[in-house]
């Protein structure tokens with residue numbers, strides 16, 4: 001393992017968008033991305049939290065368009081490459097064309113872990129353009145390692161050169177990561193890279209990433225100071241320190257990335273990214289991390305606890321794209337609570 005190179009991929013300016021309600025300013029984008037570039041980060045993701053074209057009532061309107069963010073960041077990079085995320089059904093082939101024209105090097109096409117078949121058009125188009133094309137299988141805890149491999153094979157058949165196992169809910173424990181990553185590594189051709197994207201809801205981000213690397217993952221996502229959905233992504237500055245202690249190479253200057261965390265990212269946070277009871281519930285109940293702020297907002301509006309909403313969302317097996325159901329569910333739960341209170345008051 002010593003001297004092994006691991007490619008880290010920064011999510012602060014994309015997954016971090018969820019925690020900022022997609023309101024990162026152009027100045028902040030430039031300040032963070034240039035500091036990451038100077039720290040040696042090889043790949044930085046920049047788009048709406050829900051990917052290209054995410055600006056909508058369902059997902060939230062951003063402060064600026066994807067195109068404006070990409071055009072602000074890409075020309076300023078000296079060594080870092082920039083990636084964009086795209087969810088078929090939200091983003092279109094036109095968005096891929098736009099992102100490529102802006103200078104994006106990597107396109108990551110994300111689907112729910114059982115729905116790889118909806119990514120054919122987008123993966124094939126991205127590969128045809130010569131982009132580094134990644135298939136990103138979300139909520140991967142919901143299916144077995146063998147089923148995940150079948151979905152990954154579909155994405156590879158469409159043209160993906162890298163497949164991600166994405167722990168969107170921060171639910172996985174290291175044993176599960178090991179099993180899933182090794183099944184992907186053993187079942188896919190050697191020239192297809194494997195990646196892991198973690199969330200820190202059960203404080204497993206770093207441990208899970210190390211398990212992924214040991215099982216054959218070559219790319220690992222994380223965010224500086226964890227800026228991301230739920231309790232955030234794997235905190236990159238911590239991961240870099242751990243990997244360097246393990247004798248691995250990342251190309252990243254540890255002190256510089258520590259300073260990005262402390263001096264730029266923490267002051268940007270709307271509220272501290274931490275494992276509060278709601279974020280912990282995401283991990284415990286296996287709920288999509290970007291539902292956190294929707295549930296907190298519903299708690300404010302309807303007086304139903306965000307934890308109860310999240311537990312119910314987990315019980316119902318909801319997945320990304322069902323954000324509109326959260327408000328609906330909170331209303332139903334508020335009505336049920338009111339009925340129960342009336343019944344107990346009237347004996």
Ligand SMILES: C[C@H](O)CC(=O)C(=O)O
Pocket residue numbers: 015049050051087110138139166167168169197229289290320
């Ligand atoms: C659109 C989601 O935020 C993608 C992601 O980062 C995840 O599933 O986790």
Ligand SMILES: [Mn+2]
Pocket residue numbers: 015168197199228229289
């Ligand atoms: Mn994520």
